[in-house]
Amino acid sequence: METVDVIVIGAGVSGLAAARLIARGGRRVVVIEARDRVGGRVHTDRSGGHITDRGASWIHGIHESPVAAAARAFGMPMVEFTVGGYQPDSRPLTYFDARGRRLEADAVRQYAADIRTLNAALAKIIAGAGAEATYGDAVERALAEQDWDAERKERVREYNDRRAQEQYGVGMGELGAHGLDDDTVNGDEVVFPRGYDELATNLAAGLDVRLEHLASQVDRSSEGVTVVTDRGVFRARQVVITVPVGVLQAGDLLIEPPLPETHRRALGLLRMNAFEKVVLRFAERFWDAGVYGIRQLGDEGEWWHSWYDLGRLHDEPALLTFAAGPAAVATRTWADEDIVASTMAQLRRLYGDTVPDPTSAIVTRWQDDPFSRGSYAFMLPGSVGADHDDLAEPVDGVLHLAGEATWGDDPATVPGALLSGHRAAQNVLGIDIPVSELWA
Structure with missing residues (x-):
């Protein structure tokens, strides 16, 4: 002993x-x-000559962040990448509608404005929510207060469900009403190229x-x-x-x-949540330069709705997407190549059948890790x-x-x-x- x-x-x-x-x-x-x-x-994969954070990626707001202060002191380079908090428009995003057509700038602005309107109503509703209320309950109450048509409401409902999934790896109907109380971004978000x-x-x-x-x-x-x-x-x-x-x-x-x-x-x-990463690397870029990510609306995006351009980190054609919540649970037993094929089918829906296969892919398996049993708690x-x-x-x-x-x-x-x-x-x-x- x-x-x-x-x-x-x-x-x-x-x-x-x-x-x-x-x-x-x-x-x-x-x-x-x-x-x-x-x-x-916090786990970085350096296989194949690439640097891939399999676990944590972002500091969600560097203002008064102890991790940002530690990173500076330890000489860790940081790169601004402010979309990790699932913001609707804080940085350039390419949006596709439910039919797979690009959204024009005016439509994106209206969509983001609707989200902010609902968020303001949500804050008051959640503050007075009962102990057993879900985040989904609060969203429905806030939507009921809006004088919007059914399609407009559905897009904002969808946004909040996907926000819950991408932030906490669970749908809004399973998350406690206060489950996103902490979901604020103070300052730029950053990632670590090394x-x-x-x-x-x-x-x-x-x-x-x-x-x-x-x-x-x-x-x-x-x-x-x-x-x-x-x-x-x-x-x-x-x-x-x-x-x-x-x-x-x-x-x-x-x-x-x-x-x-x-x-x-x-x-x-x-x-513990169900939340996995899928990192796709390509021989060349097929998406727009200068955007931070790609998002699609509608039912086709039920699992794969967001891809983030990792070229900001390493100047390489690479996209990050998440199997979050229902997608992570449904694909848990799938082979890596089947998960990659599923998300690639959606990218080809948006960009056409000429989109090439990735040259490499990484799929995480935190749900099956015996020392974590998930990515983080909700x-x-x-x-x-x-x-x-x-x-x-x-x-x-x-x-x-x-x-x-x-x-x-x-x-x-x-x-x-x-x-x-x-x-x-x-x-x-x-x-x-x-x-x-x-x-x-």
């Missing part, structure tokens, strides 16, 4: 942030990680990280904690657990005694933002939970994960620490 001061389970951004600050506070820390790499759901995993690598520098150590049990008492792994047993005064919600709910990590009722209730109001009906923070309340002074799902102000994001690790470190050390100490 190995004894340290603090054990951190999980070497994702939250775990590394917590461990880095705790170690700087003078405690001996060991980080237990089941994977053969650090980063967790890969988002540089953040994790920099945070991990100098830490004692034990890779390929699968933790199966955490036992706590007034004297401390014992963590059982497949490579030995560790003992410490405190533990910070940063595994995703899906792993906690699956029982893959047994916690004894069980978490308190407050924590179990909050955990029960969250679910809120079920009945949940509010404060439920995220309930998960982070220290237990018996020895057990702390962190991770994107424990940060109520900005869940499901890398900044949320980083800030949750910072909070856990403060709770462990019992002192206030400037978050900037992570990159000082």
